Amino acid sequence: MTRHFSLAGLLRLRQLREDQAAGSLAQANERLRDSRARSEAVAESLDGTDLSPSGSASLYAVAAARASVRSMLVDLQALEATLQSEQGRAQDQYRAARVATMGLEKLEERHRDTETAAVIGAEQRVLDELATTGRRRTGSEVRP
Template structure:
C-alpha cells in the first residue's frame, strides 16, 4: 500500500484558489476589453462627427456636443485605465496562486516517483524472495 501524499488537501485548496484567481482575471480582462472598445468607438464617433455650422445656433450646439464628448472621453479613458489596473492586479494574484500551486505539484510529483520506486523495490524483493524460496526447495526454474 503506497503512502498518500500528505499535502493533497492543501494542493486541492491551492488549485481551487488558482482556478478562482484565473476566473477573476478572465472577468477583469473581459471588462477591460469592453471598456476599451467603448472608448475606441467613442473616439471614432468624435472624429467622424460633422463640423458644418451654418448658423450661430448650430455652432453653439456643435461646441456643446464636443464639450460633452470630450468629458465622456475623459471618463472612458479613466475607466479604461482603472480596468487595466484591475486586470493587472488580478493577473498578478493569479501568478502568485499559480506559483504556490506549482511548488506543491512538484512535491507531489517527487512523492509519486518515490512511492512508485518503493513499490517497484518491494515487488522486486518479493520476486527475489519467491525465487530464493523455490530454489531452496530444489525445484528447477521455479516450477513446482
C-alpha cells in the first residue's frame, strides 16, 4: 500500500505561487513591450516630420510640436525604465518561486520512487514465496 506524499498540499501552494509569479512576469513583459513600441513610434514620428514652414508662426508651431514630442519621448523613456525595473523584480520573484517549487517536486519524485520500489519489492517477495512454496510441493510429490 502506497503512502500519500505528506507535503502535497505545500507543493500545490508553491505551484500556485509559481503560476501567479509567472502571470505577473508575463504582464510585466507585456507592459514593457508596449512601452517600447510607443517610444519607438514617437521617435519615428519625431524623425519622420519633414515640414517646410512658410512663416515665422508656422516655424514656432513646428518647434513647439517637436519640443512637445521630445518631452513626451523623455517621459516614455522614464516610464520604460520604471517598467524595466518592475519586470526585473517580477523575474526575480518568478525564479524564487520556481526554485521553491522545484525542491518540493524533487522530494515528491523521490517519494514516488521509494513507494514504487516498496511495491515492487513486496510483489517480488510474494512471487519468491510462491516460487519457494511451489518447489517444496513439487519436491514432496516427486519423492516416493
